[in-house]
Amino acid sequence: MTLSAWESAPTFAKADLIVVGAGAAGYSAAITARRRGLSVLMLEKQPQIGGAPGRSGTWIWAPNHRLMREAGIADPKDDALRYLARLSFPDLYDADDPHLGIDPADWVMLEAFYDNAARALDELTEAGALDPVMRSDAPDYFADLPEDKAPYGRVVVSRGRMRPDQLTGAEWVQDLHDTAVRLGVDIRVGYRVTDVVGNALAGVTGVAGESEGTPFLARALKGVVFATGGFTHAPDLMHDFMPSPVRYGGASLGSEGDFLRIGQRLGTRMRNLGAAWLAPIPLEPVLRDPTAFTTNIFALRGDSMILVNKYGKRTVNEKLPYHELGLSMLRWDPASVEFPDVRLFMVFDRGTREFFADGTSGNPVPPLDAPDGDLVSGQTIPELAAALDARLRTIDPAGRGGVTLSPDFADNLAATIARFNAAATAGVDEEFSRGSSPIELFRNGPARPGNDLNPAMFPFSSEGPYYALILAPGTLDTKGGPAIDVHGRVLDYSSRPIPGLYAAGNCAGFPSANAYWAGGATVGLAVTFGYLAACHAADSINPR
Amino acid sequence: MTLSAWESAPTFAKADLIVVGAGAAGYSAAITARRRGLSVLMLEKQPQIGGAPGRSGTWIWAPNHRLMREAGIADPKDDALRYLARLSFPDLYDADDPHLGIDPADWVMLEAFYDNAARALDELTEAGALDPVMRSDAPDYFADLPEDKAPYGRVVVSRGRMRPDQLTGAEWVQDLHDTAVRLGVDIRVGYRVTDVVGNALAGVTGVAGESEGTPFLARALKGVVFATGGFTHAPDLMHDFMPSPVRYGGASLGSEGDFLRIGQRLGTRMRNLGAAWLAPIPLEPVLRDPTAFTTNIFALRGDSMILVNKYGKRTVNEKLPYHELGLSMLRWDPASVEFPDVRLFMVFDRGTREFFADGTSGNPVPPLDAPDGDLVSGQTIPELAAALDARLRTIDPAGRGGVTLSPDFADNLAATIARFNAAATAGVDEEFSRGSSPIELFRNGPARPGNDLNPAMFPFSSEGPYYALILAPGTLDTKGGPAIDVHGRVLDYSSRPIPGLYAAGNCAGFPSANAYWAGGATVGLAVTFGYLAACHAADSINPR
Numbered sequence A, B: 001m002t003l004s005a006w007e008s009a010p011t012f013a014k015a016d017l018i019v020v021g022a023g024a025a026g027y028s029a030a031i032t033a034r035r036r037g038l039s040v041l042m043l044e045k046q047p048q049i050g051g052a053p054g055r056s057g058t059w060i061w062a063p064n065h066r067l068m069r070e071a072g073i074a075d076p077k078d079d080a081l082r083y084l085a086r087l088s089f090p091d092l093y094d095a096d097d098p099h100l101g102i103d104p105a106d107w108v109m110l111e112a113f114y115d116n117a118a119r120a121l122d123e124l125t126e127a128g129a130l131d132p133v134m135r136s137d138a139p140d141y142f143a144d145l146p147e148d149k150a151p152y153g154r155v156v157v158s159r160g161r162m163r164p165d166q167l168t169g170a171e172w173v174q175d176l177h178d179t180a181v182r183l184g185v186d187i188r189v190g191y192r193v194t195d196v197v198g199n200a201l202a203g204v205t206g207v208a209g210e211s212e213g214t215p216f217l218a219r220a221l222k223g224v225v226f227a228t229g230g231f232t233h234a235p236d237l238m239h240d241f242m243p244s245p246v247r248y249g250g251a252s253l254g255s256e257g258d259f260l261r262i263g264q265r266l267g268t269r270m271r272n273l274g275a276a277w278l279a280p281i282p283l284e285p286v287l288r289d290p291t292a293f294t295t296n297i298f299a300l301r302g303d304s305m306i307l308v309n310k311y312g313k314r315t316v317n318e319k320l321p322y323h324e325l326g327l328s329m330l331r332w333d334p335a336s337v338e339f340p341d342v343r344l345f346m347v348f349d350r351g352t353r354e355f356f357a358d359g360t361s362g363n364p365v366p367p368l369d370a371p372d373g374d375l376v377s378g379q380t381i382p383e384l385a386a387a388l389d390a391r392l393r394t395i396d397p398a399g400r401g402g403v404t405l406s407p408d409f410a411d412n413l414a415a416t417i418a419r420f421n422a423a424a425t426a427g428v429d430e431e432f433s434r435g436s437s438p439i440e441l442f443r444n445g446p447a448r449p450g451n452d453l454n455p456a457m458f459p460f461s462s463e464g465p466y467y468a469l470i471l472a473p474g475t476l477d478t479k480g481g482p483a484i485d486v487h488g489r490v491l492d493y494s495s496r497p498i499p500g501l502y503a504a505g506n507c508a509g510f511p512s513a514n515a516y517w518a519g520g521a522t523v524g525l526a527v528t529f530g531y532l533a534a535c536h537a538a539d540s541i542n543p544r
Helices: A003-008 A024-035 A066-070 A077-088 A104-127 A169-183 A235-241 A258-266 A283-288 A322-328 A350-356 A381-395 A409-426 A438-444 A521-539 B003-008 B024-035 B066-070 B077-088 B104-127 B169-183 B235-241 B258-266 B283-288 B322-328 B350-356 B381-395 B409-426 B438-444 B521-539
Strands: A011-020 A040-044 A132-134 A155-158 A186-189 A192-199 A203-211 A214-226 A276-282 A305-308 A344-349 A376-378 A466-478 A489-491 A497-503 B011-020 B040-044 B132-134 B155-158 B186-189 B192-199 B203-211 B214-226 B276-282 B305-308 B344-349 B376-378 B466-478 B489-491 B497-503
Touching: A011 A024, A011 A203, A011 A521, A024 A040, A024 A104, A024 A169, A024 A214, A024 A521, A040 A214, A066 A104, A066 A132, A077 A104, A104 A169, A104 A521, A155 A169, A169 A186, A192 A214, A192 A258, A192 A497, A214 A258, A214 A521, A235 A466, A258 A497, A276 A283, A276 A322, A283 A381, A283 A466, A305 A409, A322 A466, A344 A350, A376 A381, A381 A409, A381 A466, A497 A521, B011 B024, B011 B203, B011 B521, B024 B040, B024 B104, B024 B169, B024 B214, B024 B521, B040 B214, B066 B104, B066 B132, B077 B104, B104 B169, B104 B521, B155 B169, B169 B186, B192 B214, B192 B258, B192 B497, B214 B258, B214 B521, B258 B497, B276 B283, B276 B322, B283 B381, B283 B466, B305 B409, B322 B466, B344 B350, B376 B381, B381 B409, B381 B466, B497 B521
Parallel strands: A011 A040, A011 A214, A040 A186, A203 A497, A214 A497, B011 B040, B011 B214, B040 B186, B203 B497, B214 B497
Antiparallel strands: A132 A155, A192 A203, A203 A214, A276 A466, A305 A344, A344 A466, A376 A466, A489 A497, B132 B155, B192 B203, B203 B214, B276 B466, B305 B344, B344 B466, B376 B466, B489 B497
16 A cells, blocks of 8 residues: 555544454454453454364364363473473473473463463353363374373363364354454454554554455554464465475465565564464365365375375375374475475275265265265276376376376385285284374274274275375465564564564464474464453553 | 664765675675776675685586586576576476476576576686686586586686685685775775665665674665675574574574564565575584584595484485485474484494595594594494493483484494495495485595495494594575565565665575575575676666
8 A cells, every 4th residue: 555545545443452354363352352341343354254263173272271170180381381392392392491492482482372271262261252162082193292291181172053062163253253243343354454554663553454445544542463364375475485395275265474464564573484284185176276265184084095105105104193294295305306295195995985984174085975076086006096197197287386106106006005905904004103193093083893903004995996185285374474472462573572563373473383282273372362462452551 | 773873873984885794795796896887895794704605615606607618518598497496496397387387586586597607707707806617527416307407517616726626715705805905895894784774665875883882874875785694693593484403504603694684674575584505514513612613514425434313223315415414304203203313423434534534624524643523432333322322411412402312222323334334335225325426426536445336335344443423404504585686686575676775695585495406506696696786786877
C-alpha cells in the first residue's frame, strides 16, 4: 500500500486488540482477551475461518494439564523441559546444566510453554470452547526416551459429539468461533492485512490491508496479534528459506507468509526459518493443484505395506512419526548427486486395504469398496512397477522435482518385498526395527486377524492386486518467522520487544527448532502463545 | 549508534565508493572501481586485512576464463549453467527447460557468474593483482557428472614465487592489497562499520561505525559495497540460522554477520540463510578457543585411514569433497534420537603419517617427526579407543555438542578396520566406493610405494602406533544473507534493488543453495560479484 493510499484509507474500526488470522492461535488470543474485558477485532483474509486445525485433527499437546493432574499423572517441570530440550537441541542438550545446555533464552521459552499450556486450555475450557478429554492412550512421539517421564497423557482433544472420541478439526474450529462470537469478538472474513501501522522502534498501533479491493486501516489500542500461519503456499518464501527439496504442503491456503513479509520490513529477528512440521504428502493432488485441499499423511497404515525409493529399496522405518518420515525424505546422496528419497512409494496389497482402511484423515489407504483414487495398481509386482513408471512419467517427469524409476526398480522391489516378507514372518525387522516403539504401535492400530507377531508387519500376499501411492515430502506448515518472547511479543533484530506487536502459532519463530515432540505440539504451541499474547496485551497499562 | 551520536559523529571521509571488508570480494570491488576512475575508501574492522583467502588457499573457480580459451578448452555457457543448476537445485533441474527448471531469477544469477567470472579475473590480472595460472590438473568436485563438460581447467591460482605452483592465501592477499594501494585506494583498518546511512526506499549514501571507540560517518557518492563475510563467528546468528549441529568454523574472525544485521534492519530479502561452505574441522582447537586460527580440513589424506563415528563404524566415503563430508555429519537419526555422525574420528596408522603428511594447509596429518598435536594415540586399537574415550570426556563431555563413545566402540572399530583392510587388499570399497572419482584421487595424491591397487586405500599395519583426530562439522564460512541481483545490488523484501547498496562474497545471499561446485567456487563468486558491483557503481550516472 502506498503512503497516499494509507492516508486516504478510512479507519473502519478501532479495538483494544486486533487479532489477524482465524486459526487456533488467533481464537485463543481473541477469547482470552475478550474474557479480560478487551474489545477484540479479528481479521481473516480468507472467506472462511479455520486455519490449520480446520484441515486436520484437533490434538492439543500440553504438558501437565489439569486432567493429567486430576488423574494423578505426574509431569514435573524439570523432566518435561528435559524432553523438550533434548529433542529440539539434541547436540547441545546437557542434563547437568541449569539451562540443560541450550541457550538460556530458548530455555525460558520452553519454560513458558510448560507453565502456560495448561492455563491456555483452562481458559478455552472455561470459555466453553473446549470440552477437554485426555487421550491417555496416545504416546508422545519419543515416548521411549529416558527424558520422557510422562509419555502418556499430554494429548487433549475436545469431546466428540457425532463420534465418541473427539471432534473433527472443523467441528472444533466452529466451537472456537461460536465462543468468540458469543463473547463479543468482532470477526471479519475477507479482510486481508498487508502491513502494520508503526515501526519497530515506536511500536505498532494498527494494521492496514484491503477488503474486496478497498484499503482499510484499523486501530489497535493495546496490540496486534498475528496468528497467520506459515508460508507453505508462498513459493518464493519456500524457495528462499526451506531446505531443498521441500516444495509442497497441506497447510491452510492462508499460509502465504504474510507476517514473515511484514517482519522483514519491520526488521524483526527471525528464528527457525528453515524448519517445518513435516509429513509425507500424496504427490498427485498437489501437482494437479498445489493450493487444493490436500492432507498430509499422519500414519502409514498397513502391515503388508512398505515404502521404497526410486531404486525399489526401503530407506526408513515406515512407522516412524510423520515428521521423521518427512525429514528422512530430504537425504542428500553426494555419490548419486541427488535426493534419492525425495519420492517414496507406499506399496501395499489387498490385505492392507482390507484391514487398515478406516477413512480417517491422514490415512491414505482407501477401503476396498472405495475408488482407487491416486493409487497405481498392478496384478503382479512387475505390472505394478510398470504402471508406476508410466504414472511418474505422466505426472511428474524428471526435472521439476520429478524422478523416474531406476531400471532395476522392479527387480529390486520384488527382492525388497521378499526380504520384508521374511522379516514379517519372523515378526522382527532387523533393518529398521519397525513396530518397536509405542507411537508406532499406537498409530499402526491393532494387528489384523491371525497376526500374533509384530502387528506392524505382515507378509505381502502372493497374489495381486498390488498398489502404490506416490509420496513427496510436505509441510503441515512451516514454523519459522519473526522471533517472539515469553509473552508472545515480537522481537526486533536486537531482541527488543516491539511495543504492541505479538505473534503466535506457525507465523512466529519459536525455538522448537526441527523437533516435533508429539501429536498436537503444533496446536499446543499455538493456543499457548495466543493466550500469552492476549494476557500481556490485557495487562498493558497504557492504552496506546 | 543512537541518533544523537550519529549527528555528532564527524564525517571523516567522502568517496565515490565505500568498500567494507578487506577480503577477496572487497579488493576485487576496490580495484575494479579505482580502475574506472572512482575514488575508493576501503574499511576493514580488523587490525589486519585478508578475510577468508587470508586463511586458506587461493583457488579461484571461474568458468570459461581466458587461459581456458587460450588453451582451447571449451566451456560453453549452456553446459556450464547445467552443471551449476544441476548441483544447486538438484530436485528442480530440468535439462529441457529454457531456465533448466530452476527459478528464472536464479538462472540469471548463475548466468551473471558465468558471463563475468573471466572478466573479473582479467580485471585483477590487468591491475597486477593476479598472475593467473590454470590448474588444469584440478577437477571440479563433480567432474563425473554428465553435465560437467569442462571438468578440468576452471581453477585458477596466482603464480607462486616461493613455491613453484601457487601463492599462499596470505601472499595473494598482499598482492591484492599492494595493487589497491598502488591504484590509490584509501584503505583503513580498525574501522568497524555498524550501519548504513539511508534506508531501503531512499537508498544508501554512506556508512556509520566506530574506530577506536570514536564514532564516524563516511559518505559514499556512488555506492557502498559490503564484502564482510558470513556469520560463522556470531553465535547468535549461527544459532538462529544454521541447521543443527553446525556450531563452529574456520572463517575469518571478522565473519560476525555484520551485514546480515544491517540487512535485517533495512528489511532486505534474505537468501540461503541455512547454507554454508562446510568442511570437517578439528575439534580441539576450536574448543580451546572458538576464535583461534583454525583450519578446516580440505583433504582427508592417507590410505590406511578411515573415518568412524561414535559407534566405531564408517559412515561415508572419506575421500568425498570436504563440503560433502560436512553435510554427511549432519545426519539425524530418529531411531537413536541424535546426530550420530556429529563427531567423526579420523583413524590412521603410522604409514599414513609417513606417506601422506605434507604440511599443506588443510591436511591434518602431521609428519612423523612433528609433534602429535591434537592426535590421540595408542599402540593397539583397544588402547587407541580407550585414549579417545578419555580425551572426549575431558574436552567435550556429553551435552554441549559432545559425544561419548558407544560401549562397543573398540570392538566395532577393530571389526571396521578388519573389513576396511580386506577391501583395501582387494582395492575395491564395496561400501562407499572410495577412490572412484577424479576429485578423490586428485586430493588423495599418488599411491604410496608398493600400492598398485586403489591409491586411496591401504591396509592398516598390524602394529601400532595408531592415531585418531576428533572432527566436528564446521563452516569455511556461511553463505546466506541479503539477496543480490546480477549487478551485486542488494534487494529489499520486494526484490527491488536498494539504491547505492551492493554486496559480494559470503555476506551476500547468492543462489548457490547448498552446493559446492568446485574448489575455488567461494573466491570465484566473491571476486565476480565484487567486480560487478564496482562496474555498476562506476556506471551509475547520478552521483548521490
